[in-house]
Amino acid sequence: MSTTQSTWPVVLVPYNLPPWMCMKRSSLILSLVIPGPTSPGIAIDTYLQPLVEELRELWDVGVESFDASSNTRFQLRAALIWTINDFPAYADISGWSTKGLFACPSCMFDTESYYLKHGQKVCYMGHRRWLDNDHEFREDDINFEGTKEFRVAPMTPSGLEIMRDAKNLVGRCPGKKHQALYNKRKKGEEDACVWKKRSILFTLLYWADQKLCHNIDVMHTKKNVTDNIMATLLDLAGKTKDTYRARLDLKAMGIRSELHLVHKGVDKVEMPVACYNMTTSEKHGFLQVLKDVRVPDGYASNISRRVHLKERRISGLKSHDDHILIQQLLPIALRRSLPSQVIRPLIKLSCYFHEICSKTLTVLVLENLGKDIAATLCKLEKIFPPSFFTVMVHVVMHLAREAKFGRPVHYRWMYPIESMHKHVIEDELRKAHRRITDGVIHKHYMEKFCGWFRDLVMSMSDADRQKLSVTLSTIGACPYSRAKRMKHYVTNGLKFRTKDSEKNKKTQNSGVDIHSSRGYKIDELGFPLVNFTRLIHVGDELMDELYVLASEASQVFYVEDKRDKDWFVVVKTKARDVFDAGSGPLCEDDDGDTYCENVPYNIIGDNAASDNIGLARPDVQGITIDAMVIKENEKAVNGDFIDDNDFIDDDYDNNEEYSDNEYNDD
Template identity: 35%
Template sequence: MYPDYAKKPRNVRLGLCTNDFAPHGQYGRTYSCWPIIITPYNLPPSMCMSSKYMFLTMVIPGLSNPKHLIDVYLEPLIEELLQLWHHGRKACYFDWHRQFLPEHHPYRRNKKAFTKNRIENKVARPRLTGNQPLDRVANISLAVEMPLSLPDGYSSDHKWTKKTIFWDLSYWSTLLIQHNLDVMHIEKNVFDSIFNTIMDIKGKIKDNMNAHRNLKIIWNRPELELDERRPNIMPKVVYTLVKEQKRRVCEWIRGLKFPDGYASNLPRCVDMTELRMHGMKSHDWHVFMQKLIQIAFREMLPEHVWSALTKVSLLLQRICSTTVDVHKFHELENSVSIIMCNLEKIFPPAFIDSIEHLIVHLSYEARVGGPV
């Protein structure tokens, strides 16, 4: 019925199901609950019907079957599905960071390394301070007063869903940082993206077939394009390792030794069968991202790929330093957008998402709020 819509490779097909169950196994009672579950039907049946890929959207409580009243409970879900149908799009942060560059930076005029034939003229939005965020949410209800539907203009004009109760605090508008980012959590996710992509770990890598299908139309990246003669075979890329290289990296990690308390037992996290890491703690990601990643891949990756990753590592080191030099942090704020643009020149568009984008804001928070 919608052939043009069906041809889009990034579409997500959703299945909706519901059934009742008795809480705590008390089947003799009249009380029951009705869970509403959504699952992506893009996956094979064996996967989409497993608990890992089933998402609980709501639970309808009641004494019995909600019958026709189920439509009342489904109103918020249907509204979101309508937004996805009419306004849905791929949330991609690729080619998003050139707007943070200085006005006359050459990357802004580069039509080949980023979006094809596009010059970046936009300037990043200024950071909201003081009462400016309050002005944006002044007419939106508090969470306790939130109606079933989302605020007017949501998705098309703004992304505000509520007015936070923290605005009741008289000093909230004077805070320079009203919501602080978790640096170690960001480090963990950035490390996962980089390590899993370089090691080409199945099921964890952000680089897949769909990410390459529309490259020829939007980006000038011939080395990442699919071969028309073999459309189902992924191209060999410079940022992933072959099996022997992956084995050498894992063996190197297995041989690492640290002072007591510096990190956990990293060698135990190495899986030599699947050539991957598992069971790492948050501080392990912190150590690996800041100290080890530039050593682990020094001889494995091309110079420009290794250099881009090293700059990310050094950036995080300086943000987490024990002392703050305000002038150097100003330099970091200016250089972080260049670092992100260099990553965009190397990795596929799907690699840069909201987690990688958060790196842009860490230097400002470290300068204002102090080191981590």
């Protein structure tokens, strides 16, 4: 967690299980633990060697197993389908460096990268290559990098091509000296070897034929993209991608003159306010929406505690909070905060993540998503500075392609692995008698007490049971079946509460979905809104319907935006562990979401090049900067020669482009 220890668990996930069991902790196999105290780096193959040998045996020979259904024995065989890991581990396992000019593991040698000499970072843009050949963005040399784009999208190399490229690395000991030797390369050198090793997984006979060997983890990708967006929109010091250095890079690239620094006298320089920069009042309104959010139990953590209105910032979000934020809450909070040309591509990005994370996917939908995300990223390129486009933003482009080969992402992301890792750590802490939070203890108590108490009562002798009160005996024997009214009820995998019982709670479980034409509307961005001052009925009339069948109940919660008086945005939810097992045809209105349902889809069809973009905000005073700061930066940049090898290394501890703050949150 917040220590210097780096412990690496290696977990096997058996996929031949029902979807509601596949990624559960009880089904995961902890095959080995790499203790640290530092990460193994590319030498991880040394630790994986025993596991790979067993995988080869499972493929070549198999193991004798017993089939309980037929009462027979058979030879069980297994194959490794892919790996799931965060982005630094992607480099260690695959052998391809995920830093520097060629950081994208899908584009590889065709990675479109540009070194920003003022920001001293590498940016990854060039998403016009994935657009249709006749798309008007390809001819636009004004709003992009000052050039037209006629290249085709890069192709991901096959396993056989990777084996050929890394053939000279076979048998070499993966270590620091070997790593440094093969990191000395220049972009454009035809004989350069970017591979650090040939992965030990290629010793599996079938590995070179796999369409998808290593997954780009959607969990960490969403977290990094969300952090980029939030930091830039709120102008968080030290985290925003829009700094005076970014504006100097715009000038060096010769693009977006509206946002270049403007000299005001001898000692002052003004930085124009960009279209994505919020004013103080806009920040307050944006954060107030998130501050007032109350979500159902288990939907997310208490996000309102992470919002600091006085400092106008949000911090300390877990990876799952970012998942909820980017897919549901961020578009709602943005509705009244920024110009349309800014919020529309951000909402489209939200829709993309929503679709990618659905339980049910089709090839046609994924192909359309691939085209949509290319146009969306191009729109973002026209708005945000190049420094915004870290490699984690770029790899969003490849998630739809990987879903075509993989399957829904809830089989291929790190939420269950991370959760299991934390449970293992908590168990170890308990064994060591170290302090554990009250929340962890309470959760363990709630999970175990009911079963323990029932077993205790049922195991008592008749004489001992007679000493108990009638209430305790009844509770211990079985649930009381005559209860007529309850404050909460669980059905269809959803928990409902009465409004009275949740008045003082931070969660909201009372919303039940019904259809009505009164007090309901859809705004211009496609968000459904309700007005509780226009109720259908209050239950006074004879014909007023007071009840809903439990089997038909679906849940919603409401997000208040004080800038839109009396109107609440409706967000539908779905049970996390309820799946369509294929008993009948899929419903057309079942979007198969893993956790949340509605998103504004009506903006998807608008013209990708129709927006009139004003890059600077003339109604807001620019930010004044000391001219000496600018001069010192330019002197440092122009005075020092920066070689490619200065930023191509394997020290992920200082890689600001990969933020994984959830591991450090208490």
